[in-house]
Amino acid sequence: MERGRLRDELKKLLGPGRISFAPQDIVTYSSDMYPATQIDKLGKMLPQVSPAAICFPEDAAEVQLLVRFCSQERVPVVPCGAGSGVCGGTLPPEGAVVIDLKRMDRILRFDPKAGIIEVEPGIIGERLEDWLNSKGFTLGHFPSSIACSTVGGYVACRSAGQYSSRYGKIEDMTVGLSVILGDGNQLDLGILGGGNRRDPMLAVILGSEGTLGIVTQVALRVEPLPELVDFSGFAFVDIEDGIACMRRLLRAGLRPTVLRLYDPLDSLIAGMHSTTASGEDVHRAASKLSGLKGLLAGALTDLNEAGIAVALLRPSMLNRIAELLPARCMMIIGVQGDKASVARQWDEVRSIAQACRGEDLGPEPGYHWFKRRYAVSYKQSRIFAAGAFVDTLETATTWDNLVPMYRAVLKAMGKEVFLMAHFSHAYREGCSIYFTFAGYRPTSRAAHSIYKRAWREGIEAVTRYSGTVSHHHGVGVLKRWAMGRECPGGIELFSAFKKIMDPERVMNPGKVYNLD
Amino acid sequence: MNGTVSGTRLRKELGKQLPAHRISVSDSGRYVQVEADSAQDVCYVVSVASREAAPVFPVPCLGRIPPVDGWHIRLSLSRLSAITDFSPDSGLVCVQCGTGMQRLSDWLAEKGFALGVHPEQSCEMELWEFMLSAASNSFGPRFGFKRDQVLSLSAVLPNGRLFRNSVSPARSTGPDFSLPLLHSAGRFGLPLEIYLRIHPLPAQRVFLTFALDDLPAAVERTWEVASAATPELIEIGVNRLAPGGLPQRFVLVELWGEGKALSVRKELVRKLLGDVARPSEVPYEMLLAFEKTYRFVEGQTRHVTLSRDSLKDLVEGLPPGGGPVTLRIRGFVDGLVSVTAGCNDEAECAILPSEESAPSGSRESRRILDAAAGMLDGSGVFMRLPEMWGGRG
Numbered sequence: 001m002e003r004g005r006l007r008d009e010l011k012k013l014l015g016p017g018r019i020s021f022a023p024q025d026i027v028t029y030s031s032d033m034y035p036a037t038q039i040d041k042l043g044k045m046l047p048q049v050s051p052a053a054i055c056f057p058e059d060a061a062e063v064q065l066l067v068r069f070c071s072q073e074r075v076p077v078v079p080c081g082a083g084s085g086v087c088g089g090t091l092p093p094e095g096a097v098v099i100d101l102k103r104m105d106r107i108l109r110f111d112p113k114a115g116i117i118e119v120e121p122g123i124i125g126e127r128l129e130d131w132l133n134s135k136g137f138t139l140g141h142f143p144s145s146i147a148c149s150t151v152g153g154y155v156a157c158r159s160a161g162q163y164s165s166r167y168g169k170i171e172d173m174t175v176g177l178s179v180i181l182g183d184g185n186q187l188d189l190g191i192l193g194g195g196n197r198r199d200p201m202l203a204v205i206l207g208s209e210g211t212l213g214i215v216t217q218v219a220l221r222v223e224p225l226p227e228l229v230d231f232s233g234f235a236f237v238d239i240e241d242g243i244a245c246m247r248r249l250l251r252a253g254l255r256p257t258v259l260r261l262y263d264p265l266d267s268l269i270a271g272m273h274s275t276t277a278s279g280e281d282v283h284r285a286a287s288k289l290s291g292l293k294g295l296l297a298g299a300l301t302d303l304n305e306a307g308i309a310v311a312l313l314r315p316s317m318l319n320r321i322a323e324l325l326p327a328r329c330m331m332i333i334g335v336q337g338d339k340a341s342v343a344r345q346w347d348e349v350r351s352i353a354q355a356c357r358g359e360d361l362g363p364e365p366g367y368h369w370f371k372r373r374y375a376v377s378y379k380q381s382r383i384f385a386a387g388a389f390v391d392t393l394e395t396a397t398t399w400d401n402l403v404p405m406y407r408a409v410l411k412a413m414g415k416e417v418f419l420m421a422h423f424s425h426a427y428r429e430g431c432s433i434y435f436t437f438a439g440y441r442p443t444s445r446a447a448h449s450i451y452k453r454a455w456r457e458g459i460e461a462v463t464r465y466s467g468t469v470s471h472h473h474g475v476g477v478l479k480r481w482a483m484g485r486e487c488p489g490g491i492e493l494f495s496a497f498k499k500i501m502d503p504e505r506v507m508n509p510g511k512v513y514n515l516d
Numbered sequence: 517m518n519g520t521v522s523g524t525r526l527r528k529e530l531g532k533q534l535p536a537h538r539i540s541v542s543d544s545g546r547y548v549q550v551e552a553d554s555a556q557d558v559c560y561v562v563s564v565a566s567r568e569a570a571p572v573f574p575v576p577c578l579g580r581i582p583p584v585d586g587w588h589i590r591l592s593l594s595r596l597s598a599i600t601d602f603s604p605d606s607g608l609v610c611v612q613c614g615t616g617m618q619r620l621s622d623w624l625a626e627k628g629f630a631l632g633v634h635p636e637q638s639c640e641m642e643l644w645e646f647m648l649s650a651a652s653n654s655f656g657p658r659f660g661f662k663r664d665q666v667l668s669l670s671a672v673l674p675n676g677r678l679f680r681n682s683v684s685p686a687r688s689t690g691p692d693f694s695l696p697l698l699h700s701a702g703r704f705g706l707p708l709e710i711y712l713r714i715h716p717l718p719a720q721r722v723f724l725t726f727a728l729d730d731l732p733a734a735v736e737r738t739w740e741v742a743s744a745a746t747p748e749l750i751e752i753g754v755n756r757l758a759p760g761g762l763p764q765r766f767v768l769v770e771l772w773g774e775g776k777a778l779s780v781r782k783e784l785v786r787k788l789l790g791d792v793a794r795p796s797e798v799p800y801e802m803l804l805a806f807e808k809t810y811r812f813v814e815g816q817t818r819h820v821t822l823s824r825d826s827l828k829d830l831v832e833g834l835p836p837g838g839g840p841v842t843l844r845i846r847g848f849v850d851g852l853v854s855v856t857a858g859c860n861d862e863a864e865c866a867i868l869p870s871e872e873s874a875p876s877g878s879r880e881s882r883r884i885l886d887a888a889a890g891m892l893d894g895s896g897v898f899m900r901l902p903e904m905w906g907g908r909g
């Protein structure tokens with residue numbers, strides 16, 4: 001449909017103030033936090049494609065009106081929460097209608113006895129958590145982006161928070177969903193549809209990233225706030241020992257609130273007070289490395305902006321130097337419960353950590369992490385400010401595959417980018433590895449090219465070990481090409497559901513699976 | 517489904533990739549039986565079936581292949597019986613779909629491990645049937661429902677393509693299609709290989725059996741047992757056909773552990789059930805082997821998932837002194853139970869919740885699942901699999 005006519009029709013559907021064609025909005029909604037779009041911005045390139053309109057519905061009926069209209073007219077629809085997605089999940093096709101859900105942010109029902117809350121999708125995670133805390137409850141979902149992401153975005157991407165080892169991922173908390181499907185019909189699932197949390201269709205909508213419909217209501221399981229959450233730090237001689245400790249904790253049936261093991265470099269960058277095995281401050285130890293190595297190590301440990309760009313031009317060398325850093329691996333552990341239960345858990349944790357040659361560093365590093373737990377992600381802006389790019393590859397696999405996969409990814413991506421990792425989101429069978437990588441090239445074209453190559457090499461290494469190409473960020477457009485490896489045959493099932501739920505294929509085209 | 521394909525043609529098409537000695541034809545039964553030797557074989561057979569619009573039925577042990585107009589394919593999966601990966605560190609075993617559940621359990625026990633659900637021994641059931649039929653498993657709050665045992669799987673889709681998801685404890689890579697696969701009695705596809713969660717065998721297993729007088733009170737108390745003692749297995753039986761000497765209403769509890777912690781849990785269960793149940797002398801295994809004692813009748817058996825409230829309504833609504841139904845109530849996981857219910861005729865069945873009224877999914881959810889399965893399976897290859905266990909086709 002021609003842009004002008006489309007806008008006129010949309011104006012008829014929604015009242016004034018609920019739709020925008022303003023150029024600044026059009027530009028803003030043309031990208032999200034997908035680093036490839038940030039690379040474009042570094043090159044001062046404006047987005048190549050742009051949406052026709054941004055709509056701000058206030059309830060499910062308005063969403064339904066919009067989707068029905070777009071389906072009839074075959075206009076692509078892109079649902080948008082807070083736009084914090086890092087995989088391009090909200091990148092609009094040319095002329096699309098973006099449906100921003102942030103005005104649908106009401107808390108609809110809270111049943112403390114059943115431990116269930118029902119909310120609209122546009123509520124920001126932090127606001128929901130604060131509200132629940134005021135009633136003595138918690139959702140237990142703490143993504144680093146909690147201040148700038150919505151519940152709708154969480155369920156659409158199968159998000160995970162920092163306390164997932166205890167509370168699970170958002171899919172484990174979701175017991176009901178209402179969705180406006182691509183054909184405009186409403187679908188109520190789980191407890192919102194008279195069924196229960198084991199409704200198999202919940203698993204189809206969770207993670208669908210807006211490709212089948214728009215989530216307009218979410219029922220979530222909540223829990224009473226624990227009496228006490230307590231943190232501690234531990235240092236391990238190497239990654240192998242740290243992972244053995246994580247595995248043994250989980251297999252012993254413990255469910256720590258927080259369990260994060262940082263590789264030596266990530267221990268530094270995360271700003272932890274890391275020491276070498278001999279107890280020396282690692283910053284000091286790093287500065288003793290001679291010549292160029294010392295310079296680079298200094299740039300890294302201090303995240304010196306001028307140094308970053310120079311250093312990132314030679315990622316292989318940088319990665320080798322990082323290997324020389326004499327740091328140990330830090331682990332942050334958190335446990336919760338009443339006083340007696342916390343004490344019991346610490347006894348068990350300490351005895352397992354000790355058996356894995358872990359040194360108990362006491363509460364300080366744990367509380368240091370806790371204070372800065374949301375700040376670390378935002379450090380990335382300094383790297384972009386230096387003209388470089390940064391991204392994260394989050395994968396997961398079984399315990400046996402973890403170390404080989406970690407090393408394989410370091411090796412594969414290390415040719416193109418500088419990288420480090422931490423291990424978190426632990427399960428009885430395995431855990432997630434979160435690689436942070438940074439690269440630099442003087443032109444955005446060259447930067448794009450190494451960015452793409454790094455991803456390709458990384459994903460190939462991950463899939464060689466049967467790991468998943470995404471543990472919690474989703475697929476978007478970034479990892480779509482890898483879905484054939486991640487889930488052979490998945491596209492067949494996706495197409496079948498798509499034909500039933502979104503026959504005109506208007507919902508968030510080109511995300512997750514490429515049907516064209 | 518046009519039903520016009522002939523046995524000769526099916527045999528010819530199948531013979532293009534499979535050796536003749538693994539294909540046999542029954543003219544009287546109007547089916548071609550194929551023994552598959554690999555996942556590729558299965559995919560090939562299903563792709564031929566899809567092209568020729570011939571229904572495929574894996575050869576079941578518990579279920580029964582329904583009458584079919586025209587020719588169909590019977591697929592023996594028994595040769596796909598390898599244990600392809602065993603990882604004590606990750607607590608996982610990878611098993612091909614034709615592996616006998618009892619054999620798997622024995623094999624694991626030798627290595628000091630067990631599955632989180634009990635396969636029963638009414639027949640040597642293979643893994644694929646164990647996963648797809650609702651009929652035969654026992655479980656409890658500690659390890660969850662049958663589907664909770666699955667970490668990842670591969671399956672053959674109705675068009676013969678292979679489906680597989682990554683071997684990972686969690687993912688955010690689009691919808692999780694393993695749920696429709698496991699919750700549709702095979703209409704979305706047949707599992708070929710499954711990574712199952714396993715658990716170290718405990719130093720000790722304690723089996724407790726209780727006979728019940730007041731069923732509603734015992735049901736309420738069992739929820740408390742589930743949350744306070746997290747038993748490895750918990751089951752309430754209402755067995756109107758119980759042979760002489762067996763209680764008609766009973767609770768089974770299994771606890772794993774050792775030492776003091778185990779004794780504490782055992783005492784807790786006894787205390788919680790103390791005033792609503794009497795300890796029973798009947799051996800646990802005898803009560804557990806429901807096929808031998810409950811005798812569910814094909815076609816008059818329902819499987820429903822009930823919440824605590826709807827379970828309460830059901831048991832309170834039963835006529836005093838027994839009533840005509842047989843119930844097997846398992847799970848007590850996440851506030852839900854899985855109920856298998858049997859009755860003799862329509863009138864008796866009226867007091868049971870129908871599969872329509874108490875499913876896991878909403879009515880719309882099932883409509884979409886049905887429609888998507890139909891869309892995927894244009895030639896109706898797997899459409900009738902649910903009928904093998906008495907479900908709707």
Ligand SMILES: Cc1cc2nc3c(=O)[nH]c(=O)nc-3n(C[C@H](O)[C@H](O)[C@H](O)COP(=O)(O)OP(=O)(O)OC[C@H]3O[C@@H](n4cnc5c(N)ncnc54)[C@H](O)[C@@H]3O)c2cc1C
Binds near residue numbers: 101
């Ligand atoms: C600094 C930073 C830290 C982060 N940390 C974490 C973390 O710790 N854990 C984590 O899981 N993620 C993290 N993320 C990623 C991101 O926050 C999550 O993916 C989040 O779930 C996205 O929510 P959103 O509301 O911003 O969604 P958006 O970015 O607006 O959308 C994401 C996808 O969901 C779809 N969508 C949004 N709302 C709906 C709806 N109502 N119905 C249907 N589809 C919808 C969109 O179409 C898009 O495909 C981080 C991101 C940043 C920038």
Ligand SMILES: Cc1cc2nc3c(=O)[nH]c(=O)nc-3n(C[C@H](O)[C@H](O)[C@H](O)COP(=O)(O)OP(=O)(O)OC[C@H]3O[C@@H](n4cnc5c(N)ncnc54)[C@H](O)[C@@H]3O)c2cc1C
Binds near residue numbers: 877882
């Ligand atoms: C003929 C047939 C039809 C089925 N249809 C459905 C269905 O429409 N929706 C669904 O969620 N699962 C259905 N199932 C069940 C599902 O395929 C299997 O139970 C599967 O093993 C799921 O694993 P689980 O661990 O969750 O199963 P279980 O632990 O056995 O139970 C899962 C839940 O599904 C319910 N269920 C089991 N059998 C049936 C049944 N026949 N009909 C309806 N619900 C059942 C159970 O009550 C239980 O709460 C069906 C099974 C059969 C044999």
